Amino acid sequence: MKHGKKYNDSRKAVDSTKQYASEEALALVCTNAKAKFDETVEAHIRLGVDSRHADQQVRGAVVLPNGTGKNVRVCVFCKEDKYEAAKAAGADYVGGQDLVDKITKENWMDFDVVIASPDMMGLVGRLGKVLGPRGLMPNPKAGTVTPDVAKAITEAKAGKIEYRLDKTNIIHCPIGKASFGAEKLVQNFETLMEAIVKAKPSAAKGTYLKSCTVTSTMGVGVKVATSKYGV
CATH class of the missing domain: 3.40.50.790 (Ribosomal protein L1/L10, domain II)
Structure with missing residues (x-):
């Protein structure tokens, strides 16, 4: 796929081999959100569980402190x-x-x-x-x-979102808009991560949080370090 100049410039600003602290990662996402509309920021979290087994399902809901920026019908x-x-x-x-x-x-x-x-x-x-x-x-x-x-x-x-595993054991969640700024997005992101950590199934073995990436609608994915969550 051929990407535009803005995307390629953003890609140069992000080290694809590095796992960033959530504050730094979301600051990069905001900086790189250059579309003409207010881009949605999403978190994509891969878990070390098997969604085919009922006792390893991860599903719940959490109210984001700063909402999602979306008018929910x-x-x-x-x-x-x-x-x-x-x-x-x-x-x-x-x-x-x-x-x-x-x-x-x-x-x-x-x-x-x-x-x-x-x-x-x-x-x-x-x-x-x-x-x-x-x-x-x-x-x-x-x-x-x-x-x-x-x-x-x-x-x-008020901004309650549902999180659930897809068939590839990844949770995809919106955590706000680029216009929120890094600070509010970090608060939403940390609230979501705390909920997912609490929802860890007792049947889950090994590393629970395999990887996490944050990105805006048209932006570049930025990897987030998950070691601080201890799972």
Whole structure:
């Protein structure tokens, strides 16, 4: 693949053989984010587990202290007596069977997070084939299946992100925008890393944090040293 001048200049500024401290790595990412839009900054963390085994799954959710910089659209499935509380908490869409019909018949997907009260999961379960592949299926571990939908909405709007392993044992997570600056991005990054370290499965053997890279949408990946986390 042929890269542009900005990318090549950025690549020269990053030592691909070096593992940087998180502060230095994210400062480099911000400096190298030269696109005409506010680039999203992501962390890609490879873990020493095998996602094929149920006892080695790593999944959860964490509220980033500085949010993600994204306007999160929240879709809520709950009983009618909770509609007003959900709307007051900031839900963009609230409903039940009507939302199921809209998603299945119109292929409507204008939302980023789906939250459901436990008594609605029988209904929401019908959307598994649609929401599952997109990572949108509500899940108790992520806090998106809960009787307290108002709290879940507030957290989602405040910058709660879900982390989970992909098939190659890597977690991919947004940690903010380049415009945040290194300091806020470091706070978000460290919060995410602490959550992932705490989520280490007891069945995991050997080195848990294999590698970590941070990058912006159009930028160069910068390796982050993980030795300080002790796993």
